Amino acid sequence: MKLICEKNKLQEAISTSQKAITGKSTMPVLEGLYIEAVNNVLTFIGSDIDLSIETKTQAEVIEPGKIVVDNRIFGEIIRKLPNDKVIIETIDGNIIQISCQKSVFNLVHMNADEYPSVPNINENIVFSINQSILKNMIKGTIFATAQDETRPILQGVLFEVNNKNLNLVALDGYRLAVKSQVIDTDNSINVVIPGKTLSEVSKILEENEEKVNITFTENHILFNLGETKIISRLLEGEFIKYSSLLPQEHKLLVTVNRQELLNGIERASLMAKDGNSNLIKLNIEEDNMVITSNSQLGKVREEVSINLQGESLQIAFNSKYLLDVLKIMEDDEVLLELSSSVTPCVIKNKEIDNCKYLVLPVRLVK
Incomplete structure (x- = not known):
């Protein structure tokens, strides 16, 4: 095998395909990167059997061939080479030579025939x-x-x-x-x-x-x-x-600014890191929500303006679960649907109806 390829094209293909390599396989060949050069196309495959990533890039292929190289060291070599054309060729036995400007590496490669084949999928686009x-x-x-x-x-x-x-x-x-x-x-x-x-x-x-x-x-x-x-x-x-699992009805509907609620819970959760429960309490009243947290570290009280339809309610949550949801939602205002202190809370966007999140509350010991 002998080929010439731009360093940045090689680096991008390696970076993509090696995402599938976990290094936990019992087959040493799966710790390698499969490279095949033919018809001026370089194909890279990384795999851990469960997941395979194949990517192609253009190269000048002088002699076709296929090899498997150590994923980690090959990736590091290419990454640290100058931004120029890279020549890769097989020399004696199981050695490949990687040359770029004044850098020359000789690297042991494995037998490509031992590399497991990627599942063949008939691409009738679904x-x-x-x-x-x-x-x-x-x-x-x-x-x-x-x-x-x-x-x-x-x-x-x-x-x-x-x-x-x-x-x-x-x-x-x-x-x-x-x-x-x-x-x-x-x-x-x-x-x-x-x-x-x-x-x-x-x-x-x-x-x-x-x-x-x-x-x-x-x-x-x-x-x-x-x-x-x-x-x-x-x-x-x-x-x-x-x-x-999604409740069909609710007794309370809270409309709240997503960022204000997110900021209030983030600050309150600073005091909730005692133990693993990340416990915060929400006291939902007519036009505001009081967020509190008490631990050995101290206590905190936050207040957020809301619009409430329904009765007032006290409920507790693992703050991490609420934060995970609020961080990835996109609307400025979100809706919280609740029924009691022991039933799930459903969180939705107010405007864009493209998601639903359900979070279980934490039962408080009376």
Whole structure:
């Protein structure tokens, strides 16, 4: 193999494809980056079996070939080279030589034939969606995935297409996040994508109107961004019927400025860091909400102006769960739907009806 490629093109392709490499595999070859050079195209693949990222870039291929190189050291070498053309060629046995200006590296490579093949997905496009919209939907739900491994299905995000609506849903037993978008497809889909996959997809998606094409098989999902393809296995099992968790009615409706509420809870939570509960109390009155927190560190009282429809209420929450939601919402004003001190709080935008968040309260010992 022998090729010439611009350093910045190499670096970008390496950075994208190595996002799939965890370094936790029992197969040493999966700690490497697969590189194939043919017809003036360089293909890079990073994989941990569950997630594979393939990306292509243009290069002058003098001799075609394929190799697997240590992902970490190869990435570091390319990153630290001057901004110029890089020559990569295989020399004796299992060595590649990387040259750029006055720098020359010799690096051991592995046998590309031992690299597991990427799942082959027939790309009958199920639907397309703007990259920026999907990126925003992932950001608006992924924080609510479960972190512990006792219920693996909850470590994923439900990807549901129904009646020309795409819903992304995540829940961890304490909160529920639902983000929705109208899309142009007649397909129905109900699959669960690992949170880790969507986290990496979100990093690769651009904030633009370019489309990402999405295809499913029984066991895998493919995100095609043109030069880059992301293939992930799907989680097995049935996702919780989330719609039954959302209360159909409420007794109180609070309208509040999102930023003022966010700032008040952030300040109150400074005193709530004693222990792991991050406990804050909300005293909801006719036209204001008093936020308090007491701990061994001291106490705090914050007041936020609100509009209340319904009776007054005292309720307590883990402040982290409220902050996670308020930080990613987009409207200036948000609605809080409540019924009692022991039933969930539903948070929505006032204007844009594209999300619902449910947060369980903390029961206070009387």
